[in-house]
Amino acid sequence: MAETYRLISSLTCPWVQRAAIVLRAKGIEYEVTHINLQDKPDWFLEISPHGKVPVLVVDERPLFESNAIAEFLDEVAEPRLHPSDPIKRARNRAWTDFIPTFSPALSGIYYTKTEEEMKEGLKAAPVTVAKLEKAIAEERGNDGPYFNGASFSMVDAAYAPFLQRFALVERTLQSGLLKDFPLFQAWSDALNASDVVTGSVVPTFEAEFIANLKRRGHYVATLFEE
Ligand SMILES: N[C@@H](CCC(=O)N[C@@H](CS)C(=O)NCC(=O)O)C(=O)O
Structure with a gap:
């Protein structure tokens, strides 16, 4: 070590x-x-x-x-965050490989310059979220709360940053995007409630993230203005 x-x-x-x-x-x-x-x-x-x-x-x-x-x-370092079963491990790796496709589906909502572009992003996102909803249903042996079930995995570590950013935006945007995806919503809630995730950013993260949206001129930043 x-x-x-x-x-x-x-x-x-x-x-x-x-x-x-x-x-x-x-x-x-x-x-x-x-x-x-x-x-x-x-x-x-x-x-x-x-x-x-x-x-x-x-x-x-x-x-x-x-x-x-x-x-x-x-x-x-222990504990291993990959499942010990090679088939499950390969499937988990496949889902982490999906992040470069998944993350633009969410950031395509909040990294947009106009309300129209933001709405286009919202219209497109469900196809991608639906794939994760199905994967969660298939990969879990129980009710969660994490991707594989009770144990926090590499998949959780990889998706959590993107779920945290979307949840932050969604608190104000209230788009209802996740209402048709209960497993995904519960997964996101569990990750956003986890100390491992919330403690992994600076204490001023929310303000920094919103300031960044404003600096880049993204539409959703206007929703955070008093
Ligand atoms: N594939 C890289 C992506 C890392 C990445 O995009 N980092 C951004 C910040 S979020 C960066 O350093 N950008 C600086 C630049 O491209 O000049 C990874 O997974 O580590």
């Missing part, structure tokens, strides 16, 4: 959060170094081949890409 873990982070990056969630789920102590992605320091560009966060520096050796970081952590 390594001695030091340092997570190179930005304030609202969901991929950084995924790494932080896995660290927390395993009870690994880690330091966080925040960088400004608009003004990346030279030392960061030297250790991050694509200039992206997260980087996890493990005893001075940098690891990059959130999926590789999560898999590394799962190999070196």
Whole structure:
């Protein structure tokens, strides 16, 4: 087991959060170094081949890409967050591979410049959410609350950042998108209530996220204005 873990982070990056969630789920102590992605320091560009966060520096050796970081952590520290059954493990990995398709379905709602684009995003999202609803029904051996059932898994760590951001927006947007997806809604609620997830972001996360929406001129930011 390594001695030091340092997570190179930005304030609202969901991929950084995924790494932080896995660290927390395993009870690994880690330091966080925040960088400004608009003004990346030279030392960061030297250790991050694509200039992206997260980087996890493990005893001075940098690891990059959130999926590789999560898999590394799962190999070196207990409790294992992958199921022990190889078939279940492969299916879980397939669902984490789905994130790059899944996340734009949700961010396609709140990262839009106009109300019309936001509504288009809302119209398109159910097809993607329905796939997860079906997967949850099939992958669970019981009532949850997590993707595989009672144990928190790598799939939960990967999806939680995106479910947290959507839940934050939905509190104000009130679109009702998830009303037809009770298992997905319950999964999202469970993750958003978990200390592992809520503690994986800075305490000012909500304000930072909304400020970011405003800075980028996204329509939903106007709904948060008093
Ligand atoms: N595939 C990467 C994505 C990481 C990513 O997109 N990070 C963003 C912040 S959320 C970033 O560092 N962007 C800076 C840039 O592209 O210049 C991973 O999973 O780690």
